[in-house]
């Protein structure tokens with residue numbers, strides 16, 4: 001069944017060139033079974049006419065606090081909504097929402113709701129990177145608002161850079177997750193479990209501006225955290241990157257392997273720990289305090305091993321079911337089996353990162369699940385969310401067998 005079937009969504013459109021993309025989002029939500037009520041700011045109407053939204057949505061577009069038959073349209077809209085999707089969200093709307101200002105129908109509706117809110121910023125790079133915008137978004141994220149970050153690409157006026165509205169797929173996925181959480185929390189098979197997940201690649205400093213890193217996007221770890229939250233778990237995600245996430249997930253941002261180790265250990269005990277992060281195995285032994293100058297000479301950087309977080313958890317107690325990943329490019333299953341035993345994990349997610357459309361940065365993945373009792377199941381190429389589901393199915397089965 002569609003995750004949107006029967007849901008009531010306020011599509012809050014503010015005034016940027018990306019407002020035209022909200023038309024497609026509106027159409028897709030309606031096609032997927034949602035009841036969509038568009039709310040347009042005055043500036044949004046300069047980019048796309050209300051008639052376009054009214055024609056595609058489930059109800060006519062709402063434009064004003066005062067020109068409605070309903071004397072309190074913001075309260076009615078806010079109370080009836082299951083979800084408010086602010087798409088696109090301009091810097092002004094983000095600022096007003098963070099500050100609690102309600103000076104038009106859209107901003108008043110945001111304050112007059114207890115529904116989940118997903119915000120999709122779109123603006124020029126300078127505005128996106130401005131500390132005011134970033135601080136406002138951090139504030140909103142801390143209040144449980146789900147932020148779908150913009151992409152890099154072509155902007156209004158022919159400029160290129162960060163700030164382009166995210167593609168419809170991540171926006172719709174974030175909206176679906178936001179709607180799903182409430183439902184699954186009462187019926188999910190992980191209800192009440194404390195789940196700790198890691199995601200993204202660590203960055204080990206060479207000097208204040210350079211680092212040793214890897215290509216992990218965090219997508220697989222975020223998919224695991226999201227799926228666990230949807231199934232009712234109380235999830236903490238320790239990550240090196242920020243991506244859309246259900247409001248109920250407690251996000252801890254770190255950069256290095258050592259910071260990740262501390263963040264993970266500080267949050268034990270957990271019922272399940274899933275280490276999807278690509279933790280650097282080595283780090284510069286003596287990072288320079290100042291930017292290393294270019295001399296034209298060859299330079300040698302001495303690397304030392306990082307702490308092995310998974311192996312330490314495998315030797316200790318407090319991690320409940322312990323799930324590691326193995327990113328391999330050759331002798332995949334044999335190497336993964338060695339890691340499973342060497343690190344003391346209950347389950348290893350074997351990732352052949354040389355396979356097409358699998359592993360680092362792809363939206364899809366293909367894995368095998370190796371458990372310490374010798375069981376092995378394969379998950380053919382599918383979305384990372386689907387792979388996350390398969391991993392959690394195994395985790396639930398392993399817990400039941402204990």
Ligand code: PMT
Pocket residue numbers: 199200201215216217218219220221257275276277278279280281306307308309310311323324325326327328339351353359360361362
């Ligand atoms: O983030 P994406 O772009 O979505 O890509 C997903 C992924 C490819 C990063 C993910 O599927 C994956 O394979 N993650 C593990 C990457 C990795 O570091 O693998 P590894 O074989 O080097 O490490 C084995 C395990 O030990 C991992 O669970 C790792 O988190 C853990 N480890 C490794 C080193 C270290 N110092 N401490 C650790 O805990």
